[in-house]
Amino acid sequence: MTPGRTWSVAEAKTRLSDLLAAVERDGPQTISRRGRAVAVVVSVDEWERHESGEDFADRSE
Numbered sequence: 001m002t003p004g005r006t007w008s009v010a011e012a013k014t015r016l017s018d019l020l021a022a023v024e025r026d027g028p029q030t031i032s033r034r035g036r037a038v039a040v041v042v043s044v045d046e047w048e049r050h051e052s053g054e055d056f057a058d059r060s061e
Contacts, residue, residue: 003028003040 004026012019012031022029023041031039042050 003030006030006032006037009033009038 028040028042030037
């Protein structure tokens with residue numbers, strides 16, 4: 001699975017509600033600092049699937 005849009009840290013901080021809405025609507029979102037990916041934000045459902053051993057790519061939506 002390829003994470004969706006990339007957000008800068010500044011944009012993620014300023015538009016946190018939009019970032020969270022994008023996670024719910026479009027799936028994982030990447031956050032970058034100085035052009036380098038540093039984090040991926042995923043929904044709780046995706047995280048729980050990951051924690052249970054299910055691969056992120058195995059989701060059936």
